[in-house]
Amino acid sequence: MKYPEDLPSIPVNYAEEKLFSPEINHLVEKRLSKRFEKIRRDARDFSEKFIYPSALKIDWIIKNEDHDYTPWDIVKEGMKRGYLSFMYPKVTGGKGGLTAEFAVLMEELSAACPGIANIFGANALGAAAIVFSFNPDIWERYLVRAVEAEKMGEPVIFAWAITEPSAGSDVEYDEGLEKGTLTCEAKPVVGGFRLSGRKVFISNGSIAKYIVVKAATDKKRGRETWSTFIVSSSAEGFRVVRTEYKMGQVACPAAELEFDEVFISRRDTIGPVGSGRIMSKLILAASRGPVGAISTGIALGAFRLAAGYAMREDTPYSRSIRNPVIREILVEMFNRIRTARLSYLEATSNFDKLLLPPRSIMDGAEKPYRALTPLIRRENILEKLHRIGDKILERYFDHIVSSGKLDAQYKLASSAKVIGSDTAVWVASRALDIIRPGDHPYWLAAQKLYRDAKLVQIYEGTNQLNKQSIGNFLLTG
Template sequence: MDFSLDEDHRMLQASVREFAEKEIARGAADRDREETIPPALLGQLAGLGLFGITIPETYGGAGMGCVASSIVVEEISKYCAGTGVLLSAHTSLCVDPILTFGTEEQKQKYLPKLASGEMIGCLSLTEPGSGSDAGAATCRAEATADGWRINGTKIFVTNGKEAGVMVLIAVTDPDEPKHRLSAFIVETDTPGVRIGKLEKKLGIRCSSTAEFVFEDCLIPREALLGERGRGLRVALTTLDGGRIGIAAQALGIAQACLREASAYARTRVQFGRPIATFQAIQHKIADIAVGVEAARALTYRAAWCKDSGRSYVREAAMAKLFASETCSRAANHCVQVFGGYGYCTDYPAERFLRDAKITEIYEGTSEIHRLVIGRTLR
């Protein structure tokens, strides 16, 4: 049994880590405050090939897999969780379903642009009345002589502001309870598509979270992704992979909490000595460290299962559940180690706490993951 990364993954980790330490860390607080990721940074991510990490070389990507993608998201999220989730959502929620369910024509049309960063991808699934209950969607795609006419609203779309293309889940067969939904590839500049509200959020503020409104949006017949009536399968399969990405994001945040809490504890002096010498502080830091290592093991095991072609539904749910809850505990401990300074924006601890909470909610809540895990154990 070998828990070490191979040479290609070690090289990837080293290069992304160096980039994150130099470029991502530098503007993280500004991006959080300004609630945006500058185009120049998107260009740097594209220049490193990070948008195409899982896309086969045939289509202009790096031809790596979920382990590689998890490395990228973890390393970036150590310094900016909002930038980390931009990459995670692009890869797992748009690239992956096109790779898995797309026709060769669809792959040739979209994957090179997604690999180069010319297009950023997103998934439009959630609606005001359908969150965890994805099957209750009402956004409608009606077959016409010219293609598909879409009407409805999607919310909480990660990467919505930046995206050039989305995977859309919409109702095509309302009278077929088990086959109501179908998946589509929709370019965001298609007439009839517009961004509505951009959410103001507690955390991951530089990551855009958008509402999309569809008003008689006409897309071609060949925009159908996978089989008609199998949209829920596309959505759930996509989310299984997405959960590994969010586990990696949560792992990165937790690792940042460990880094900053440890450094602060070594330099903060109270009662004549560094607070790192007090057992109460040591216990908090030790708890973070144990959580990080356990979350890493679960996350990379799930990624390895996916890359190996094994079933990974339960593994992804376990990784996401544990990593996200570990992340929130780590962030709470980190703020406590910093004391009053942890509550102030001069230090990153408060941002970690704000960023951590969403990892327990999106890509499936902790409650949903416990249901998924429980069903596999019966």
């Protein structure tokens, strides 16, 4: 086989539909179930046209030829379908999608290639704090303008930067922030902050126009001063140091970023100083469900490969569905996928019910808001709106913490992430058991998914840390 021209398309067989009819789903109300199906159908169409034919080639190119290659053509096609602005409130021109809907999209795209899916996933993660800012000033300057650029055919990518070289797990829980391992610092200066330090493993970090950065304003008091900032990739003092050589999900770049005295204006902070801890917890309570969905998608992709392979006429009996042992393994794979799917659907639907800004905000009419644009865009008005936004955010945080909603959701989402990612690794491993080594393209595609699967046990907090943070609740009260 001469690479990469000869690399085949990934074969797809929606074998799971022989076992489960998605339309018969009593977990969610009918209307939502229909929306899920529409999203799933669109994602399948997108995957068949753009991902399955090229995912193996893209992986090969990035690993062997052009380490910094980004499949922009695919990103742009996804952008046209609203995959970048999926979670932006409708008033900003976005789709106003629910977390559960986004998760369904992630599952189906990840079944084809979780690396490509994660470009859209990491974008949503990056934009999440901006969405939850409740801040018309920030919405206007980032989301509205991103959607406007999209309309001109220009993707605007966001990234979320929390991990530091010596603080990975430590930045994901309160006590960790007190350990003194933080190196990034955003020192208060006139009119804003000066950010210095490095962030590592940042998905989309090298292709993002805007990076939402978490940093302490006093690194010795990480817990109390942990805050949220927006940094433009064109800011003076910002540099992409390098992109990682990854084992899996290679289509989505993970970058090390340097901030050398980068000035951040007060208006590019999200929420008051010190609100970063609650913001991080909120983002993780939102995003760990969709990571469960990415994981479920990886498992589903591996199941489709294994079942498709086993169903071929020329597959040897020992690996064929004619063999009851193989059928039993496939059913076990499928059962675990269903468990992972139910877990992420529960976690994301719960998030949408408990914590997503009210539908009136996400779904609000775009036209009346747009009519106000000339007024809103006046700088002095935007500045005032910014302060009002900060106040709303403070109240919202007080409410979700004191009501216990945030903790409740955090546990569910962390659990869905762990269940999903362990399922992904297990199911991808079984696919490699069923498919005979060297039987391409099934074998190549299953190998890729196995490598892709490992990462979901690591990002958004390692599974060990996720289980610890759930387990800690056993000690309380």
